[in-house]
Amino acid sequence: MGFCICPLETPARSKIINVEHGGYLQEETIFQLAGRLVRRRNYEEQLPEKKRRLTLEQVNLLEKSFQEENKLEPERKTQLAKKLGLQPRQVAVWFQNRRARWKTKQLERDYDLLKASYDSLLSNYDTAVKQNEKLKSEVVSLTEKLEAKDVTGALPQQNSDSLQVDIANACDVQMGVKVEDRLSSGSTRSAVVDEDSPQLLDSGDFSFRMITMEDV
DNA sequence: TCGCGAGCTGCACTTACTTCA
DNA sequence: GATGAAGTAAGTGCAGCTCGC
Structure with a gap:
């Protein structure tokens, strides 16, 4: 091949040697490599130390420039x-x-937000599950009460109405809905708690199902 | 108009060095 | 003074884009 570049001991150089011996060459051309190594040598010749920290003044100005625009056009550079x-x-x-650091911080912020949102949803879900269980047990208890009265004889109309209100109240205590409002609407269905809370799905006949995370 | 090589830049990942507790 | 963790400047490899031929 006969291509001569400055002999720096870097992985890039060993890659070129591999090419010279008929080895691999992926996307990067030998000229790209040579250009990179020459740039590096030119830069290193001006570096008395191995690595220099930028001064506070330099960092401040760079930071200010970064805040204005995080991409760097050649002229601005x-x-x-x-x-x-x-x-x-x-x-x-x-x-x-700096862009890499910003991205890392941004990812951390996004993670924190998502985690807070998840924790809140989880908490709402747990509350909804507990409410569901409590309501189920109350409905069972009240239904048993109703059946017991049915066995002992026909209920007076007034008592039957009163028991229905008991059942409705049992639910509404948990949901913050006025019984009168629901009864006046001609239905004991619908059980929206509020905008921020989970929605109890309505089966129409006081049967319940577990609320899932999808519902929440 | 299309294909190709060269040059440049950005990003992800890594390394080497510095600073500080 | 030694040491480990964290921060950061710089290296490396790759992909994508533009431009000239």
Whole structure:
């Protein structure tokens, strides 16, 4: 192949050597690699130390620029680099890393929000399940009461009405719905608790089913 | 007009180094 | 002073885009 580049001991170089020996070459061309290595050497020649921390002043200016626009056009990169006394590549790298940090923080915030939302839903679900169980037991108890009265003889109309109100009240104590409102609407159905609470699905005849998370 | 190579940039992942408790 | 954790500058590999030929 006979292609000569500066001999830096990097994985990139060993990759080129592999090419020279008939090995692999994926997407990146040898010229891309060479360009990258030359850029790196040029940069390293200006680096007295291995790694330098940016000064507070430099970071502040970079941060301010990032707040204005988190993407870096070539012209802005050059201007910033000049202003800060840095290599344009350093400015580009700083923006790259800053975007990555921002994304990480954003993911953490999103996770916290989702978790809070999930916890709230779970809490509502547990409450709804407990309400459901309580209502079921009350309905069973009141139904037994009604049947017992049926066995002992025909109920006077007034008593029967009173028992129905008892049953309705048992439910509405949990749901915050006025019995009169429901009776006046001509139905003992419908059991919407409120906008923020789970909805009790109506079967129309006082039979219940478990509320699932989908319902909530 | 299409295909191709080169150059550039962004992102994800990783490494190497610094700072601090 | 040694050490481990956290933060960060920089390296690497890959994908996508543009541009010139």
